[in-house]
Amino acid sequence: MKDNSRFETRAIHAGQEPNPDNGALMTPVYFNSTYQQISPGEPRQGYEYSRTTNPTRTVLEQNLASLEGAEWGLCYASGLAAINAIADRLVPGDHVIAGNDLYGGTYRIFMQVFARYGIEFSFIDTTQRSEVEAAFKSNTRYLYLETPSNPLLSICDIKALSELAHQRGVLCVVDNTFATPYLQQPLELGADIVVHSLTKYLGGHSDVVGGFIAGNDEKTREELAFYQNAVGGQLGPMDAFLVLRGTKTLGVRMDRHNENAMAIAKYLESQDIVDKVLYPGLESHPQFELAQRQMTRGFGGMVSFELAGDVESGRTFSNSTRYFALAESLGGVESLVEVPPLMTHASIPAEERRAAGLNDGLVRLSVGIEHVDDLLADVEQALKAVKQSCGVKS
Numbered sequence: 357m358k359d360n361s362r363f364e365t366r367a368i369h370a371g372q373e374p375n376p377d378n379g380a381l382m383t384p385v386y387f388n389s390t391y392q393q394i395s396p397g398e399p400r401q402g403y404e405y406s407r408t409t410n411p412t413r414t415v416l417e418q419n420l421a422s423l424e425g426a427e428w429g430l431c432y433a434s435g436l437a438a439i440n441a442i443a444d445r446l447v448p449g450d451h452v453i454a455g456n457d458l459y460g461g462t463y464r465i466f467m468q469v470f471a472r473y474g475i476e477f478s479f480i481d482t483t484q485r486s487e488v489e490a491a492f493k494s495n496t497r498y499l500y501l502e503t504p505s506n507p508l509l510s511i512c513d514i515k516a517l518s519e520l521a522h523q524r525g526v527l528c529v530v531d532n533t534f535a536t537p538y539l540q541q542p543l544e545l546g547a548d549i550v551v552h553s554l555t556k557y558l559g560g561h562s563d564v565v566g567g568f569i570a571g572n573d574e575k576t577r578e579e580l581a582f583y584q585n586a587v588g589g590q591l592g593p594m595d596a597f598l599v600l601r602g603t604k605t606l607g608v609r610m611d612r613h614n615e616n617a618m619a620i621a622k623y624l625e626s627q628d629i630v631d632k633v634l635y636p637g638l639e640s641h642p643q644f645e646l647a648q649r650q651m652t653r654g655f656g657g658m659v660s661f662e663l664a665g666d667v668e669s670g671r672t673f674s675n676s677t678r679y680f681a682l683a684e685s686l687g688g689v690e691s692l693v694e695v696p697p698l699m700t701h702a703s704i705p706a707e708e709r710r711a712a713g714l715n716d717g718l719v720r721l722s723v724g725i726e727h728v729d730d731l732l733a734d735v736e737q738a739l740k741a742v743k744q745s746c747g748v749k750s
């Protein structure tokens with residue numbers, strides 16, 4: 357699967373060959389569940405049943421593995437189905453170290469599903485090397501990282517932390533959803549397993565839900581492929597087709613997401629009514645140096661910021677935008693706005709939320725690829741509405 361051509365070229369070609377019989381350039385959607393065998397127990401090209409493998413899915417797996425610089429990849433029905441498969445390699449008594457501002461659904465599956473099976477979790481600030489170092493135990497199996505994190509967009513050091521993990525025989529897992537392989541290559545930095553929600557930037561058009569795991573170790577692949585065949589949770593062929601269509605434009609989309617998000621982050625930082633802007637590409641970001649080293653082509657499309665005032669400021673802002681649609685999720689071509697204290701993180705008690713650095717005026721933007729001037733004008737008029745209706749002085 358390793359290929360010397362450049363990222364943008366592999367995004368379009370990796371795993372994909374014109375059909376030798378009719379020349380069709382695009383991968384067909386193989387809707388079949390079963391395959392004719394040559395003779396009993398002798399399948400053609402290994403295909404027997406579509407829970408196990410499906411040709412459309414295989415092409416996407418090869419394409420995504422190539423983009424992550426991985427030996428292998430496996431596709432799942434959702435990001436959480438992929439995370440489930442990784443966590444299901446654990447047995448009672450095992451321990452996982454994870455970041456303390458993980459994607460909410462990841463925290464939920466860890467604490468409300470796997471903790472019931474006697475798996476132990478420590479949630480810590482993974483931006484602090486010493487905290488990670490202190491969290492290892494004799495039963496630790498995974499160091500589970502997300503960078504940039506959600507919604508605070510903090511950055512942890514994949515290279516340094518995976519070295520710490522390896523010194524102790526622990527596997528380093530990185531959720532690369534926010535950065536995408538275009539901006540950040542966790543395996544090259546030393547991670548053992550990369551996981552993705554394909555629902556976000558890789559799909560890129562908010563029209564498909566999917567997940568993906570990549571790695572280099574063959575034994576891990578065999579275990580995960582066995583588990584997928586035994587349990588299910590695989591990505592369907594139509595969904596695989598939609599993601600294949602998405603990855604072709606990943607590079608150009610991410611370039612525009614980067615540019616637009618940077619412009620909006622800078623604009624927000626210049627506004628008195630905004631207390632703080634969280635974007636890894638700003639010099640004011642606490643891990644700016646690390647972000648420059650680790651995210652080689654830019655800082656992504658996610659921008660969070662704190663408005664002066666309380667949750668009502670965020671409510672007014674998000675009710676006032678025209679192009680930024682009020683919705684959860686992220687990573688599509690269209691811009692979205694979300695108010696973590698009222699939406700994705702509302703289930704966390706206010707005191708706990710604030711202690712984790714999630715303040716009441718927090719707003720999260722998924723900056724799309726519309727014209728930047730329209731997006732800036734939209735943010736400007738929504739800030740004006742906050743000033744007027746909340747009486748927040750600028």
Ligand SMILES: *Cc1c(COP(=O)(O)O)cnc(C)c1O
Nearest residue numbers: 434435436459531533553555566
């Ligand atoms: C969305 C998301 C997930 C979960 O993926 P689904 O496709 O929604 O199941 C996991 N991690 C991150 C960082 C995400 O943004």
